[in-house]
Amino acid sequence: MSKAKVATIWLDGCSGCHMSFLDIDERLLELAQHIDLVYSPLVDAKVFPDMVDVALVEGAVASEEDLAKILKVREHSKILVAFGDCAVTANVSGMRNPVGKEACLQHAYVDLATFNPGPPTSVVPKLLDKVRPVHEVVKVDVYVPGCPPSADAIFAVVSELLAGRIPDAAGLTRFGA
Amino acid sequence: MPPLVGVAPGVVTLKINGVDCSARDDQTVLEVAREQNIHIPTLCHLEGLESVGGCRLCLVEIQGMRGLVAACVTKVTEGMEVQTSTPQIEAYRKMIVQMLFTERNHVCSVCVSNGHCELQDLAVEMGITHVEIPYLFPKCELDASHPRFVLDHNRCVLCQRCVRVCDEIEGAHVWDNQGRGIHCRVVTGLDEPWITSDTCTSCGKCVHVCPTGALFEKGRSAGEMAKKAPQLPYLQNIRKGAARG
Numbered sequence: 001m002s003k004a005k006v007a008t009i010w011l012d013g014c015s016g017c018h019m020s021f022l023d024i025d026e027r028l029l030e031l032a033q034h035i036d037l038v039y040s041p042l043v044d045a046k047v048f049p050d051m052v053d054v055a056l057v058e059g060a061v062a063s064e065e066d067l068a069k070i071l072k073v074r075e076h077s078k079i080l081v082a083f084g085d086c087a088v089t090a091n092v093s094g095m096r097n098p099v100g101k102e103a104c105l106q107h108a109y110v111d112l113a114t115f116n117p118g119p120p121t122s123v124v125p126k127l128l129d130k131v132r133p134v135h136e137v138v139k140v141d142v143y144v145p146g147c148p149p150s151a152d153a154i155f156a157v158v159s160e161l162l163a164g165r166i167p168d169a170a171g172l173t174r175f176g177a
Numbered sequence: 178m179p180p181l182v183g184v185a186p187g188v189v190t191l192k193i194n195g196v197d198c199s200a201r202d203d204q205t206v207l208e209v210a211r212e213q214n215i216h217i218p219t220l221c222h223l224e225g226l227e228s229v230g231g232c233r234l235c236l237v238e239i240q241g242m243r244g245l246v247a248a249c250v251t252k253v254t255e256g257m258e259v260q261t262s263t264p265q266i267e268a269y270r271k272m273i274v275q276m277l278f279t280e281r282n283h284v285c286s287v288c289v290s291n292g293h294c295e296l297q298d299l300a301v302e303m304g305i306t307h308v309e310i311p312y313l314f315p316k317c318e319l320d321a322s323h324p325r326f327v328l329d330h331n332r333c334v335l336c337q338r339c340v341r342v343c344d345e346i347e348g349a350h351v352w353d354n355q356g357r358g359i360h361c362r363v364v365t366g367l368d369e370p371w372i373t374s375d376t377c378t379s380c381g382k383c384v385h386v387c388p389t390g391a392l393f394e395k396g397r398s399a400g401e402m403a404k405k406a407p408q409l410p411y412l413q414n415i416r417k418g419a420a421r422g
């Protein structure tokens with residue numbers, strides 16, 4: 001049997017969901033027999049492959065870079081999983097929404113700056129006006145809430161996907177889990 | 178002459194989900210369903226407080242009635258036939274819970290009530306893993322002027338339990354609702370900081386009946402605010418007794 005091509009990406013999140021993935025511990029060996037991890041912060045590949053079977057997306061869509069990434073990932077993935085609360089609800093990443101982008105930049109880069117006050121103009125991607133959960137930007141096939149989702153929930157969801165089924169994470173995890 | 182046979186006065190028979198039940202005619206559909214161990218989800222209802230029928234989660238279908246009705250404020254009548262769960266009811270309930278999530282800012286992972294929250298529990302019960310309605314991300318205030326308690330509008334679901342417990346049980350009537358629809362807010366006094374209330378006794382009842390992280394004790398961090406619902410039916414009876422003299 002050929003291995004499933006799996007990608008994981010990381011938008012505006014804290015990497016906690018990826019850490020929880022690693023917490024699957026020795027079961028990772030079991031998964032590794034069925035998975036080819038083709039693109040991920042955990043591997044070296046620099047270019048998103050032409051088509052992957054499953055993409056796990058951690059984080060909300062908060063910057064122009066996130067937006068470009070998620071559009072690309074959607075186009076090149078058969079099944080897109082919103083992985084963790086930031087992807088599913090915007091969560092902590094979205095806490096800037098009620099106060100607004102400008103007020104946030106002003107506070108972080110001007111009010112609290114000791115030198116060179118002012119928001120960055122290069123290198124750092126430009127923020128979008130609003131942070132959005134992934135499904136408000138592209139179609140999502142599977143939702144796995146949790147901050148982070150537990151290793152058991154992730155293992156159950158990924159196992160179902162590898163078995164060719166679309167899992168329902170209800171009952172396995174919840175907002176804030 | 179009283180009828181020789183028949184149903185005793187004040188007693189009705191009805192069907193809930195096809196199950197025959199008998200009940201007093203002053204009972205609500207919700208009360209009778211609970212006696213029969215038939216589950217109807219609720220949020221604004223709390224035993225020991227007057228029901229207001231605000232959240233609409235307890236919607237049920239009653240044969241012959243137009244539209245769905247709130248079980249917590251609908252009295253049983255003779256021959257009533259109630260359905261507590263249909264695909265339409267389930268869809269409406271899911272929609273209501275999702276709207277509650279989008280109307281304010283619910284960031285469960287950092288909320289004082291994470292893991293002890295009735296809104297969260299409802300999402301779990303209904304299998305809600307994401308919210309299909311766009312999030313509004315409104316700007317909401319927080320009142321931390323009280324020495325012991327905090328009101329955080331980001332988490333309020335407008336159930337009015339705080340309003341009712343303070344008025345009906347504590348007799349202090351610190352709380353009210355202000356504004357309509359999406360602009361509705363619970364307020365202390367005449368929309369003044371909580372600390373300026375002359376009537377608040379700092380009893381904490383509002384905090385402990387609040388189903389979410391909207392009211393909490395100072396010093397509680399994420400997930401630390403488990404509520405201890407006061408014995409409201411007991412307190413309610415004491416107040417009724419006191420009123421009778």
Ligand code: SF4
Binds near residue numbers: 332389
């Ligand atoms: S009040 Fe409940 S649903 Fe809202 S953020 Fe807190 S735990 Fe989550």
Ligand code: SF4
Binds near residue numbers: 350351352379381
């Ligand atoms: S602490 Fe007691 S008196 Fe004060 S507002 Fe809350 S319920 Fe009312």
Ligand code: SF4
Binds near residue numbers: 391392
């Ligand atoms: S503060 Fe709490 S008890 Fe009061 S209306 Fe809001 S959610 Fe209900």
Ligand code: FES
Binds near residue numbers: 221222247248249
């Ligand atoms: S519980 Fe009946 S309307 Fe809220």
